[in-house]
Amino acid sequence: MAPANVRAAQAQAPSADRRLSTLVGHLLPSSPRRAAADTSATSTLESFPTMASQGSSVFAALEQAPEDPILGVTVAYNKDPSPVKVNLGVGAYRTEEGKPLVLNVVRRAEQMLINNPSRVKEYLPITGLAEFNKLSAKLIFGADSPAIQENRVATVQCLSGTGSLRVGGEFLARHYHERTIYIPQPTWGNHPKVFTLSGLNVRSYRYYDPATCSLHFEGLLEDLGSAPSGSIVLLHACAHNPTGVDPTIEQWEQIRQLMRSKSLLPFFDSAYQGFASGSLDKDAQSVRMFVADGGELLMAQSYAKNMGLYGERVGALSIVCKSADVAVRVESQLKLVIRPMYSNPPLHGASIVATILRDSEMFNEWTLELKAMADRIINMRQQLFNALKSRARWHSVSLITCRNPW
Numbered sequence: 004m005a006p007a008n009v010r011a012a013q014a015q016a017p018s019a020d021r022r023l024s025t026l027v028g029h030l031l032p033s034s035p036r037r038a039a040a041d042t043s044a045t046s047t048l049e050s051f052p053t054m055a056s057q058g059s060s061v062f063a064a065l066e067q068a069p070e071d072p073i074l075g076v077t078v079a080y081n082k083d084p085s086p087v088k089v090n091l092g093v094g095a096y097r098t099e100e101g102k103p104l105v106l107n108v109v110r111r112a113e114q115m116l117i118n119n120p121s122r123v124k125e126y127l128p129i130t131g132l133a134e135f136n137k138l139s140a141k142l143i144f145g146a147d148s149p150a151i152q153e154n155r156v157a158t159v160q161c162l163s164g165t166g167s168l169r170v171g172g173e174f175l176a177r178h179y180h181e182r183t184i185y186i187p188q189p190t191w192g193n194h195p196k197v198f199t200l201s202g203l204n205v206r207s208y209r210y211y212d213p214a215t216c217s218l219h220f221e222g223l224l225e226d227l228g229s230a231p232s233g234s235i236v237l238l239h240a241c242a243h244n245p246t247g248v249d250p251t252i253e254q255w256e257q258i259r260q261l262m263r264s265k266s267l268l269p270f271f272d273s274a275y276q277g278f279a280s281g282s283l284d285k286d287a288q289s290v291r292m293f294v295a296d297g298g299e300l301l302m303a304q305s306y307a308k309n310m311g312l313y314g315e316r317v318g319a320l321s322i323v324c325k326s327a328d329v330a331v332r333v334e335s336q337l338k339l340v341i342r343p344m345y346s347n348p349p350l351h352g353a354s355i356v357a358t359i360l361r362d363s364e365m366f367n368e369w370t371l372e373l374k375a376m377a378d379r380i381i382n383m384r385q386q387l388f389n390a391l392k393s394r395a396r397w398h399s400v401s402l403i404t405c406r407n408p409w
């Protein structure tokens with residue numbers, strides 16, 4: 004082992020390198036990377052920021068990236084020794100004891116899968132488990148959906164809701180004529196990053212009015228009304244994150260009419276089907292209104308929350324098309340997006356979902372467990388609201404006048 008003074012010097016080397024390269028960056032008229040581009044190939048190599056001086060890391064000049072604003076809360080929470088800590092970061096269901104919950108029906112499905120000796124671990128196709136895709140489309144669009152009956156839906160299994168949004172975003176960036184997506188203000192913190200990295204331009208539309216703690220409906224209609232024709236619009240199917248404020252059915256109808264009249268393309272994000280009201284069908288109503296008019300749309304579905312399959316990363320992207328023939332070609336292009344990204348999706352989570360959705364008895368058990376989770380969330384929120392209200396002082400009046408979110 005190296006002597007202590009050498010080890011100390013080695014430990015300091017990365018930050019010394021960092022300081023040096025920052026200073027060089029300030030003193031030179033152009034950045035080292037750009038200056039290097041003007042000179043010979045050898046000096047290009049020498050000036051490249053990840054080029055190591057002997058013994059130090061090739062990544063020594065790398066800056067510490069900030070934690071993800073949402074997942075970073077969990078990191079801070081895990082580090083915090085406080086006995087009264089509460090994690091209000093990532094939206095994951097907890098039991099009365101504050102523990103993660105695995106649904107009983109999920110445990111049963113997993114047991115059935117384990118007990119089945121004919122199951123193998125082969126790769127899934129690029130588009131995922133075919134039965135899972137069919138059942139997922141049925142779950143969100145409804146068993147009697149005309150789009151499903153007419154084979155106008157292309158569904159691919161993706162890595163939960165995030166992966167579905169990412170694949171959908173990249174598909175649109177490659178194949179859709181309009182590259183701007185309007186997202187609600189505010190929205191889930193990952194939306195702008197996912198769509199920007201997909202290759203889309205992200206703009207926002209007014210959604211929430213902090214003054215009234217409710218939907219900024221006029222602002223929403225105005226902003227979507229002035230969006231260029233053909234723009235993509237991200238809509239939270241239900242349980243809008245982070246506000247908990249959803250349009251009423253009448254307001255959805257107005258949004259639908261406006262969007263269809265301007266040929267705005269809906270991209271639904273359904274991360275909480277069943278969580279808002281306790282009913283899978285009720286929470287899919289907004290989406291089904293748009294499918295019923297025969298128009299096209301994208302749908303990103305997640306089973307993270309409603310089946311508690313967070314870490315299994317199971318979700319689906321569906322694209323509802325005008326005809327079966329277009330849907331076939333859309334699917335073929337989705338495969339070209341997916342193949343170089345992660346090749347094909349994981350088997351386990353999709354098998355759990357398919358096991359539950361295909362069996363009416365297990366499906367019913369799931370709806371009961373889902374309803375129990377939704378009811379408890381609604382009840383806890385009410386209790387928190389009441390507790391805040393009863394303890395509020397005059398300066399918290401704005402808080403208590405706010406309506407209780409879902």
Ligand SMILES: Cc1ncc(COP(=O)(O)O)c(C=O)c1O
Nearest residue numbers: 163164165191244272274305307
């Ligand atoms: C609105 C919204 N969309 C998508 C997601 C993605 O979730 P996941 O990728 O875990 O399915 C979340 C997660 O919190 C969300 O709140």
